[in-house]
Amino acid sequence: xxxxxxxxxxxxxxxxxxxxxxxxxxxxxxxxxxxxxxxxxxxxxxxxxxxxxxxxxxxxxxxxxxxxxxxxxxxxxxxxxxxxxxxxxxxxxxxxxxxxxxxxxxxxxxxxxxxxxxxxxxxxxxxxxxxxxxxxxxxxxxxxxxxxxxxxxxxxxxxxxxxxxxxxxxxxxxxxxxxxxxxxxxxxxxxxxxxxxxxxxxxxxxxxxxxxxxxxxxxxxxxxxxxxxxxxxxxxxxxxxxxxxxxxxxxxxxxxxxxxxxxxxxxxxxxxxxxxxxxxxxxxxxxxxxxxxxxxxxxxxxxxxxxxxxxxxxxxxxxxxxxxxxxxxxxxxxxxxxxxxxxxxx
Numbered sequence: 001x002x003x004x005x006x007x008x009x010x011x012x013x014x015x016x017x018x019x020x021x022x023x024x025x026x027x028x029x030x031x032x033x034x035x036x037x038x039x040x041x042x043x044x045x046x047x048x049x050x051x052x053x054x055x056x057x058x059x060x061x062x063x064x065x066x067x068x069x070x071x072x073x074x075x076x077x078x079x080x081x082x083x084x085x086x087x088x089x090x091x092x093x094x095x096x097x098x099x100x101x102x103x104x105x106x107x108x109x110x111x112x113x114x115x116x117x118x119x120x121x122x123x124x125x126x127x128x129x130x131x132x133x134x135x136x137x138x139x140x141x142x143x144x145x146x147x148x149x150x151x152x153x154x155x156x157x158x159x160x161x162x163x164x165x166x167x168x169x170x171x172x173x174x175x176x177x178x179x180x181x182x183x184x185x186x187x188x189x190x191x192x193x194x195x196x197x198x199x200x201x202x203x204x205x206x207x208x209x210x211x212x213x214x215x216x217x218x219x220x221x222x223x224x225x226x227x228x229x230x231x232x233x234x235x236x237x238x239x240x241x242x243x244x245x246x247x248x249x250x251x252x253x254x255x256x257x258x259x260x261x262x263x264x265x266x267x268x269x270x271x272x273x274x275x276x277x278x279x280x281x282x283x284x285x286x287x288x289x290x291x292x293x294x295x296x297x298x299x300x301x302x303x304x305x306x307x308x309x310x311x312x313x314x315x316x317x318x319x320x321x322x323x324x325x326x327x328x329x330x331x332x333x334x335x336x337x338x339x340x341x342x343x344x345x346x
Contacts, residue, residue, distance in 0.1 A: 059249020088237030146304030
């Protein structure tokens with residue numbers, strides 16, 4: 001009962017790959033939103049976050065009332081992971097204007113640089129944020145990894161358009177590798193990651209394969225994909241966001257009240273996760289010379305609330321889940337305000 005994942009084992013499958021979802025559906029239903037960051041104001045961006053939160057609330061209520069949970073959530077999460085999310089990623093390279101293939105290498109480069117910087121911070125800074133030695137690695141994980149799957153894709157797509165799902169998927173190829181290597185090291189406290197703990201099969205999961213294939217489509221400039229292929233993929237992909245957010249809400253319906261109280265370490269980590277680190281990455285990458293478009297997408301992705309996969313790793317390796325559950329809840333709640341403010345700044 002002390003964590004989201006303990007309450008709902010099916011969440012382990014939902015969050016097995018940290019970058020699962022996108023938001024073509026939300027873009028179609030919020031047509032008044034601009035496609036470029038600098039054209040957004042606080043009001044429409046706040047509306048995006050409220051829209052996402054509303055779906056989570058419905059899932060929360062459904063979990064409390066017994067409409068969701070158990071076998072239903074387990075099967076729905078498997079459908080999202082294995083079917084709808086890959087369809088959404090593929091559709092991002094098949095519908096509308098073909099994404100810019102020249103951005104693939106810069107996106108991979110900025111993502112690698114970002115996680116190199118965040119790794120250094122995660123290894124150094126936590127000792128100053130908590131007095132508990134055993135919590136340092138978990139604090140580091142919270143500083144490094146954002147919930148790109150269920151929050152990042154929707155926000156990026158609403159800002160930059162449907163094609164941005166492809167760009168976010170490219171960014172998260174690096175994220176997926178790092179979370180299973182450095183992320184595991186931080187949680188377990190080991191100086192090196194055992195080979196058996198890096199699940200290589202994750203690199204060949206259906207969402208990752210969809211990302212590879214979409215990159216190939218863009219790199220080879222494969223256009224005019226038949227409608228009988230692209231349209232079903234788009235329709236199936238549109239299921240991803242509402243389904244994923246409903247599962248998140250259902251899982252959160254069993255969080256204990258104490259998780260909502262927090263402490264100084266939680267507050268400090270939340271501030272760094274949502275504000276300080278995204279702005280630092282923004283300025284560093286901009287100074288190095290990456291294009292503003294690449295920097296902006298990367299910054300928005302980094303500004304997401306703490307990845308809920310941290311809870312799963314803590315459970316798997318026998319670590320206390322109290323801190324990671326609290327900071328996940330706090331960052332998710334406060335991102336409703338911080339993300340619109342960040343978008344106004346960019």
